[in-house]
Amino acid sequence: MRFSVRKLSTRRRHPLAGIVVLLIGLVVVGGAYATLSPKPAVAEEASSRDVEAGRQLFLIGCASCHGENAQGIPTKSGGNYGPSLVGVGAAAVDFQVGTGRMPMAQAAPQAPRKTPEYTAEETKQLAAYVASLAPGPAIPESEYLDYKNVSVNDLREGGEFFRTNCTACHNSVGAGGALPDGRYAPTLEKVSAKHIYEAMQTGPQQMPVFNDALITPEDKRNVIAYIKRVQDQPNYGGLAGGGLGPVVDGLFTWVIGIGVLTGFAIWIGAHGARVKKKR
């Protein structure tokens, strides 16, 4: 069949002609968009297979609250069942899913930390999918998570940042604290450096955002180093920051300390015998 404009023209009334034209138009526009539109910087690492796998996971586990396209589901009163995830970035997903906060077990004032539902691989795929929606904070570089090799000066500065920005809610040694209406600032004990970094960067739940423009990645690393250092200190009991007070020490003193004293007192008292014998 020889191709000619005239021949094509004669078929313009064909019942399928409209559909064919529509398909050609869609392919052209889609192809042009894919080649010309700016790619979000964070999406580079993630392969398209990850994004697709993430989308499948998302539709099964997340879409019921966050909407099929992660656009969020608003309620009539102006709140939402789940907020929009467009632009929250891979860091937010890695934090929320990686610490088990998402998926939430039930509607509650705050999503608690729990055993993660998704494997590391699945978390990565979900993060890749959400990151592909719009640019947002990426998962931090490992060089800013290496808190073990900071200098004393960095540690000191990290402490200053921590006391200025974090202690109000998280307590001076990161033990956490209460907020109104059943909410709370969680403890930072045994939270990985990556998750602490991501929380600062994305501001999960009620936590404010501390982005990289004002608390730089180096500052964040120093803050993490300080938290880890403070929490690694040997616990001398009683007066440790964030503790309940000298409860264990008190119990030890009452049971062992006073017990020993009582034992000696009984021993002294028990040997007061007199004898009938005369000198």
Next chain:
Amino acid sequence: MSKDLEPTDGHGDELEPTEPIQDPGLPAHQWRPQDVDAAQEKRTERQISAMFGIATLLAVGFCVAYFAIGDEQTFLGWSAINFALGATLGGALLLIGVGIIQWAKKLMADHEMVEMRHPAASSAEDREETLDIINAGLEESGVGRRPLIRNSLLGAVGALALPGVVLLRDLGPLPHSQDKTVWKKGMRVVNDVSGLPIKPSDLEVGQLVNGEPAVFFPAEGKEEAEYHGHELLAAKAKAAVIVVRMRPEDITPSKGRENWGVDGILCYSKICTHVGCPISLWEQQTHHLLCPCHQSTFDLADNGKVIFGPAHRPLPQLPLMVDSEGYLVAQSDFPEIVAPSYPELARDQKKLDEKS
């Protein structure tokens, strides 16, 4: 009443009164095993001296532990040095105490003694003599005869109270006329600790910055900041701020405050208006700022209004604008008095309003 106790004849008052119950006297002394048995005595003696001996060893052990155990070592999860020092010193004191008690109880003489009571007052002669001494002293010193010296001494001692009162001044300046902070028109808001100036584009919705006026950090090309030491702390205690960014549609500025923010970026005093605790517990979704001391809660989307707690004055807001280089700066000093309320606050605020 038995017959024995009745007077023998009708003239009882002529006779010595008889005790209704005879004094039984002391019971016969009972000896301790140590008093009667030389072997027991020897054993107890050895026991007690062993306690003192162990106490000596523990005291030496304390000194050894002090030098031998490092700060970082732990024992059952506690600091090993604390445990060792406590156990040795406590043990030594306990054994010395127990040993002394045992010594007194088992070996020292324990025969009973009776001592009759006697009147507590001094004898009449002693009292008379004492009064004579006091009166002679008063007479010789002339306290009664020289009222000038006496009264001026009383005055001097009374005046000693004045330095004590004046020293109360060191408790701080009186709260009135505290209406100024170091903020002024065009002063940059910078990040606390690092001193980084802030551009509106640096801030995301939901971001919180603990800020300070730029004057607390070295100016460009200078080594040191203008404020130092105590002066810096006093100025900081009033000038600390928090900068937050909210969605502009969430903010309901009151009349006259419409242009106090930059694209939803607002700046408030960090000092609670109740008793002056620094507050930065900001819930980004509810826009509530909580004071950790007494749970005062301020709504930053609603002009810092108090919505809970003992504070009864909204959190003062610092009007913001952008300077020629695009950084956030103050439009002026705080239009409201910052920090805790005080009795004359309303009067001072009125004066401040008239000035501006």
